[in-house]
Amino acid sequence: MPFLRGSLGFERFSVAGFDADTFGEEHIEILANNAAGRHESASTENVHVGFLGGDHLFDQDFDLDKNLINNAVHLCVRVDTNQIPAAIRAAWLQMELAGYAKDSPSGVATKSQRKEAKEAVEQRCEVEAASGKYRRMQQFPLLWDHSNGLLYFGGSVGTASAYCTDLLERTFEVELRRLGAGIIAQDWSVEADCFADLDDLQPVSFVTGETATGHGWANEHSQAPDFLGNEFLMWLWWTLENESDTIVLPDESEVTLMLAKTLSLECPLGESGKETITAESPVKLPEAMQAIRSGKLPRKTGMTMVRDGRTFDLVLQAETFGISGAKIHLDDDEEFDDDDRIDAIRTLSETVDGLFHTFCDRRVDADWKKDLKKVTKWLNSTGKPAQKAAA
Structure with a gap:
């Protein structure tokens, strides 16, 4: 588990609103129900976020003996993105426009044809994303120190931390606040x-x-x-x-x-x-x-x-x-x-x-x-x- 081995890197958040005196079996069940890869959503951004047991990228097993250490919960959050790279989207658009231009007397796609080409690319992106071909998985370690009301996020503040903190806040009904200087x-x-x-x-x-x-x-x-x-x-x-x-x-x-x-x-x-x-x-x-x-x-x-x-x-x-x-x-x-x-x-x-x-x-x-x-x-x-x- 990342926080338990090797060098450390983290940002910290305060945790407010967690009323339980200790982390128990009911919280383990909540983690398991929100495990990464267990539920897919129809998110327009094609981003799926879920918890991991901490051992590896597909670890969906949670247990008090494994995840609760010295009154601190150790786990990971996995962020799956299904976004088509911009260069590939641009290439598909150029291919569509080239097809229209080939059949056009002027050799250039019209305004309506450019619109149709963009719509065709968007449809292709949805199909390709749904196939999982461009799925990218990233995991970020978390250490929730219940004793001190702190969350250690194993990464830098940015989009990934926003996904992770949002998942924790929604799942456990807590409030997180980043602790900068x-x-x-x-x-x-x-x-x-x-x-x-x-x-x-x-x-x-x-x-x-x-x-x-x-x-x-x-x-x-x-x-x-x-x-x-x-x-x-x-x-x-x-x-x-x-x-x-x-x-x-x-x-x-x-x-x-x-x-x-x-x-x-x-x-x-x-x-x-x-x-x-x-x-x-x-x-x-x-x-x-x-x-x-x-x-x-x-x-x-x-x-x-x-x-x-x-x-x-x-x-x-x-x-x-x-x-x-x-x-x-x-x-x-x-x-x-x-x-x-x-x-x-x-x-x-x-x-x-x-x-x-x-x-x-x-x-x-x-x-x-x-x-x-x-x-x-x-x-x-x-x-x-x-x-x-x-x-």
């Missing part, structure tokens, strides 16, 4: 009783003489302050270079952290494009410093985290807080079963959020202005090795 910050601010302070925040520029006017990649339809994700990665970078490689989380546990392997940056104004740096420690390279000095912001970075003796490697996307390429390090003689794996995933998720909560607490504090000045001074410094900032 802005939503995580807003949820934190409610718990910390500082929502108004967070709501007043605006993007900042870390470069002297520049005024932040927003991020070109921001979702214009969202009111969530996703820009905090970019500022969080910038703050992490500065903190690790100038303060300490150990950060205290709100629960007073400690995380030792380093940024590693990959770093993607982009100009928020769209003036100087994107840049991706791959190295053992990309933030140490002069081109990385040059990029942020020119006003670019980090959008994605690799990192290694150590918390409570457990080491994780991962890549974090700033705005969506999507995680990819995550690895859980094990000792050579360590016994690690599926329950331990679920606990490790929870620790990974909680640690990333805890780091972000620490930043959010600093971001709404009056001392944030001092931090911002320190970051700006650091960026304005020469290319000499960074000195530890004064307390």
